[in-house]
Amino acid sequence: MTFAIATDGLTKDYGGGRGLFDLTLRIGEGEIVGYLGPNGAGKTTTIRLLLSLVRPTRGRSAVFGLDVQERSIEAKRVVGYLPGELPQFGGLRGSEVVSSLAALRAGVQRARVRELAERLDLDLGRRYREYSRGNKQKLAIVLAFMHRPRLLVLDEPTGGLDPLNQQEFYRIVREARDAGATIFLSSHVLSEVEAVCDRVAIIREGRLVKVAELAELNELRVQKIEVEFAGPPPLDALGAVANLEDLEVRGAVVRGLLRGDAEAFLRAVTKGRPLRLTSEEPSLEEIFLAYYQDRLAVDA
Numbered sequence: 001m002t003f004a005i006a007t008d009g010l011t012k013d014y015g016g017g018r019g020l021f022d023l024t025l026r027i028g029e030g031e032i033v034g035y036l037g038p039n040g041a042g043k044t045t046t047i048r049l050l051l052s053l054v055r056p057t058r059g060r061s062a063v064f065g066l067d068v069q070e071r072s073i074e075a076k077r078v079v080g081y082l083p084g085e086l087p088q089f090g091g092l093r094g095s096e097v098v099s100s101l102a103a104l105r106a107g108v109q110r111a112r113v114r115e116l117a118e119r120l121d122l123d124l125g126r127r128y129r130e131y132s133r134g135n136k137q138k139l140a141i142v143l144a145f146m147h148r149p150r151l152l153v154l155d156e157p158t159g160g161l162d163p164l165n166q167q168e169f170y171r172i173v174r175e176a177r178d179a180g181a182t183i184f185l186s187s188h189v190l191s192e193v194e195a196v197c198d199r200v201a202i203i204r205e206g207r208l209v210k211v212a213e214l215a216e217l218n219e220l221r222v223q224k225i226e227v228e229f230a231g232p233p234p235l236d237a238l239g240a241v242a243n244l245e246d247l248e249v250r251g252a253v254v255r256g257l258l259r260g261d262a263e264a265f266l267r268a269v270t271k272g273r274p275l276r277l278t279s280e281e282p283s284l285e286e287i288f289l290a291y292y293q294d295r296l297a298v299d300a
Contacts, residue, residue: 019045025211064078079151095124107147
């Protein structure tokens with residue numbers, strides 16, 4: 001079986017415990033896989049290795065059976081890449097950037113470029129240096145998707161996009177998958193991964209620690225909860241909610257972390273007289289900190 005991405009013991013050791021270590025991963029054709037981890041976990045290093053932008057210390061990686069070191073040019077022809085750090089194109093207009101890179105690709109159709117730009121509300125007639133952060137990101141999306149690659153490698157793809165354009169981007173990703181493409185998506189945003197991915201690979205401190213189906217993410221789904229009551233909070237009922245953690249009470253206000261399903265929590269809240277309820281998704285770094293603290297406690 002040929003995998004869209006296959007790595008075996010892939011390692012890039014920068015010293016001092018930094019880098020990527022012994023990554024063995026298989027991603028099938030037509031999958032959307034989210035690559036999750038906190039800052040410095042090794043996500044971008046993995047992507048650079050897959051694109052042969054850096055050389056591994058040891059191990060190997062292949063794209064559709066093509067060794068990315070030995071057959072780098074052939075491998076890159078089938079990949080669309082959206083980098084986490086956008087390049088600078090100075091005074092070139094968006095259309096000129098597209099034309100320059102399309103000349104290096106085969107089969108880029110003007111209609112495809114026009115369609116992507118219109119869907120993202122991107123003016124290709126403006127100069128790159130005049131673009132906002134969001135418009136630069138839109139251009140990067142156009143460049144990654146315009147040649148309909150077999151594999152899309154997307155590093156933090158929605159940075160700078162407003163919510164409407166984020167939703168349009170998700171639709172573009174799903175359409176690419178439906179047309180047969182494979183998507184490898186690195187992200188800090190758990191809700192983004194939930195919106196489009198089939199599976200997730202979780203990396204921490206340069207090592208792959210879990211590969212899971214999306215349904216298994218319940219243990220990572222955490223909300224910061226704050227409830228203000230008109231009278232005394234129903235502490236007995238709230239304390240009995242198994243997935244409500246780190247309860248903090250200040251007068252009529254209760255705060256905590258809610259993992260997974262909210263049904264039991266909401267029943268407990270109605271035992272009092274709630275005036276206001278707010279929830280917030282923590283940063284992925286906070287989620288991973290809580291998750292790995294739990295795992296370390298279990299292992300101990």
